[in-house]
Amino acid sequence: MLNNIRPALERVLTPVGNAVARSGLSPNAITVVGTLGVAAGALALFPRGEFFWGTMVITAFVLFDMLDGAVARVTGKISKFGAFLDSTMDRVADAAIFSGLMIGLYRDDQALLAGVALYCLVSGVVVSYAKARAEGLGYTCNVGIAERAERLIVALVAAGFDGLGVPYILAVALWVLAGISTVTVGQRFATVYAQARDAAAAASREPEPHP
Template identity: 80%
Template sequence: MLNKLRPALGRVLTPIGRAVARTGVSPNAITVIGTAGVLAGALGFFPRGEFFWGTMVITAFVLFDMLDGAVARVTGKISKWGAFLDSTMDRVADAAIFSGLMIGLYRGGQEGLAGVALYCLVAGVVVSYAKARAEGLGYTCNVGIAERAERLIVVLVAAGLDGLGVPFVLALALWALAALSTFTVGQRFAAVRAQALADTASGTDPRPGTDPATGTGTGPGTGPASAARTEPGAGSGPARPEREDEPKGAWRAGRGIRRGGRRGGGRGGARNGGRKPRAERRAERPA
């Protein structure tokens, strides 16, 4: 839902990104530094129950990490590798935040709530993976009421307030995130299923390596030549003559007779060496 605010946020971050770009730091370096800071805050403070200070550190580095896109735009260093790195590091940061919360809650004697934090971690991974997999298949999957931005805001605000002593807020936030993340997974499943059924009905296939018009493969081994190579009996011997008047099986029998004749005459003559029978040779011997 908050992704709709990206254009406005980009206008705010662009001047800051331009100032950061003058320092010479690269967008990828910002991504890595931001993720490292989130890891330090989540795994250094949350497991010890210091939720407020952990939230402060994480929030600072999350805001810093948001500058990587602005720096990439103003420097012209937008790349697929940068997008891949940023998305992957976001997953690492999310896992660290919920893992730190889970450990801290478990050590604090709140085993049930620690289990809810673990569920939120798994559900968040599925939400992100569903979108990535759908886009890999050629579908759009931008639906959902609990995307990454919403999950981060809810969990960080709740953790910070819990660190200040506000009761029940973290428990309510985690249970709400668990429910909303589950609902978001269902939304994305439904959206992708609708697109897949529409493609099936129209006979198209959006996957890479297929012809959108026919839904058939366009990669190696999918053309007519490949079909000819795999035709049963291809290349197994001489073709049978196309003679309608020839009795069934006569051609194979003829081949066997001819081969038998060659074996009998040729090999027999070779064994005798062209000599006369033994009885005739004895009769011709001198007395």
């Protein structure tokens, strides 16, 4: 869903990317620093129950991390390795966020909700892997009601408000995330299965070459 606003977001980030590029900071350095900041905020603050301040730190570094693409575009340093690094670091950041939530909830005697946070972590990895593996096999897999950006926004907004004392919001958000992540995995499996079935049917209709 948020992919629809990506062009507008790129127009906003490009001037900022120009300013950052003049500092000499490379896109890959931005990616790594942003990820390390997210991981540090999530793993240092969430386990202590500091959900509001953890969310603030994570959000700041997520916004910083968004500049890597803008800097790459304005400097002409777009590369396949940069795309690989960005995707890999995204998985690291996601794991840190949900691990931090899981530990914080478990320490707060909310074992069930900690388990839901763990499920969100695992299902999020499966959502991303399903798309990557499908594309590696030559299929398209751009489907799903819960892309990474949507899942991250829901988790962070809920964690932030929970830190301000809003009751039940984090519990509701995690259960919703667990549900929509499961649906997204199912959508991607169904999409790839349909493409594989059609490809197999088309191959079976091709005449065998005569000797």
